[in-house]
Amino acid sequence: MTLVKFQLEPLTCPSCIKKIEGKVEKMDGVEEVKVLFNSSKVKTVFDKDKVTSEELKKVIEKLGYPVVA
Template sequence: MQKAVIQLETLSCPSCMQKIENAVKGLNGVDQDSLKVLFNASKVKLDFDSEAVAINDIEKAIENLGYPVIKSKVKSA
């Protein structure tokens, strides 16, 4: 498993959090229990299986909703 912290542009509404959470939870390889969308910090934290899903795929799922990703940090769990 790998841990990721994805920095987003400032989130403007709590419903944005829900949309992002649902999109990322729907990806194969994401540890759903670890997923946290931090509204005030505009960050997404999660653990994922890098053999099942790439960080690029997670970023794309978020960007497809219209939330630009500023940067991602990935480290081994």
């Protein structure tokens, strides 16, 4: 399993958490996803043989949350 953290632009509402976690956790290979609202970070644990960090980043950004780091 691989752990990757993404830094997002500041999150503005707690409902953002459910939106991001709901979409990312449905991706094949994702073991865990946790959105940290106060720090605007997304922590993911995934199987790199099934999904890449770039694919995760693209899904988050398609939801409207730019990844800055």
